[in-house]
Amino acid sequence: MDGExxxxxxxxxxxxxxxPQGQRRLRAVAKICEAYGHRVQKSVFEVVCRDADKVRLVAELQAVIDPVRDSVRIYRLPASALDDxxxxxKPRAVDPRGPFVI
Incomplete structure (x- = not known):
């Protein structure tokens, strides 16, 4: 994402x-989030992405969750907020802007 x-x-x-269906949804949501960012707590991910990536992330999550039983919150932070x-x-395991391998 250099320069973007x-x-x-x-x-x-x-x-x-x-x-069991809820457990499958949980695993699916976690897998989707792992594809876009770094897990920092059990159900919390830091994500650095482009607009198009966010659109895909939201669409993938919407396709998996049960909107009556599940909740996903996506906070858009100020620019470079994850740097501060x-x-x-326990120390941070990864740099949110570091290399990301899928």
Whole structure:
């Protein structure tokens, strides 16, 4: 994404897992998020992407979740906000702008 305009996103989700279908949705949502960003907590991902990537991310998530039982929140952060995160505890495992391998 060198030279391209990117945005910082924080993606969080809560997927109902009391049924096998819910457990499958949870795994699908996690896999989608892993394709776009870095997991920083169990259901929280930091994503640096272009507008077109965000559109695809949203479409993929909408196709998987149950809108009555599940919740996905996508926060668009100010430019480079992920570079200025106050973090307590276990050190950050990855740089959100570092190399991303799918």
């Amino acid at each position: 305009l990117t945005m910082d996103l924080l993606v969080t989700y809560d997927v109902e897992t009391v049924t 995160v106050e973090h307590l505890g």
